[in-house]
Amino acid sequence: xxxxxxxxxxxxxxxxxxxxxxxxxxxxxxxxxxxxxxxxxxxxxxxxxxxxxxxxxxxxxxxx
Numbered sequence: 001x002x003x004x005x006x007x008x009x010x011x012x013x014x015x016x017x018x019x020x021x022x023x024x025x026x027x028x029x030x031x032x033x034x035x036x037x038x039x040x041x042x043x044x045x046x047x048x049x050x051x052x053x054x055x056x057x058x059x060x061x062x063x064x
Contacts, residue, residue, distance in 0.1 A: 001064060002061050002062065002063045003061070003062045003064070004059060004060075004061055004062075005059065005060055005061070005062050006058070006059050007057060007058045007059075008055070008058075009054075009055045010052050010053065010054050010055065011052070011054075012051075012052050013050050013051040013052070013053070014048060014049055014050065015047060015048060016043050016046045018043075022039065022043075
């Protein structure tokens with residue numbers, strides 16, 4: 001028997017405030033900003049969910 005399948009995806013947006021020093025590093029040398037693993041871990045730990053945006057679902061028929 002065939003089944004109609006629906007898949008859904010949501011985008012989750014997270015944000016964190018940068019210090020003036022962090023923002024200056026980003027502006028002066030974006031590669032150094034992104035390559036600084038310690039800084040990235042610190043920022044990721046502080047990020048907060050600010051918005052979730054659902055994306056239209058997708059449908060397909062699965063034949064068995």
